[in-house]
């Protein structure tokens with residue numbers, strides 16, 4: 291699977307979201323962080339802004355729900371027009387039912403794991419998903435330092451994906467930058483969320499291109515990608 295770079299609008303100017311989406315032309319998805327001040331100690335945006343963003347950009351939306359009661363809310367983000375909806379397993383009462391509902395409504399179903407949540411209990415759920423998100427910071431804020439203790443979890447997840455022959459995308463989010471993206475790609479990630487590394491750059495579109503080039507080079511030398 292080709293490398294994908296998804297800029298996180300958490301680091302963008304919220305008063306100019308339509309322009310900020312245009313500033314990352316060439317990105318694969320726009321990563322939209324939805325926070326409710328309960329699941330995480332921060333508050334961002336909800337369904338109406340997602341509906342507006344869908345109208346404002348041709349880049350598909352990758353909505354990452356850092357909210358409680360995911361079973362109730364996630365389907366509403368599909369209806370709002372998100373192309374991919376990620377719920378946290380820690381916030382879902384019935385993750386299999388929820389993933390099936392997201393897919394049935396027409397979006398890609400994705401599940402996220404906080405840093406302290408292991409992948410192993412969820413091995414049997416992987417065929418129900420289109421993407422798995424491994425958080426590489428504690429969710430809630432942009433601009434945090436990458437947790438390199440997550441690299442073994444990325445490697446183990448890539449092994450499970452290969453073992454089961456799945457098409458599942460493996461996303462990493464948090465502290466992804468020019469200094470860390472290659473380690474993530476070598477460990478097995480293929481979808482990279484970057485907030486401050488893109489929107490903190492003078493030219494966000496150029497930052498996307500540079501991150502993609504780095505990730506592609508690292509993937510090309512990664513053993514997990516050569517084994518296929």
Ligand SMILES: O=C(CO)[C@@H](O)[C@H](O)COP(=O)(O)O
Pocket residue numbers: 298300301321323354427428429430431432433434463464465466483484485486487
């Ligand atoms: O979900 C989150 C934070 O909870 C992320 O999407 C951040 O927005 C990534 O920002 P950087 O760490 O790349 O600055």
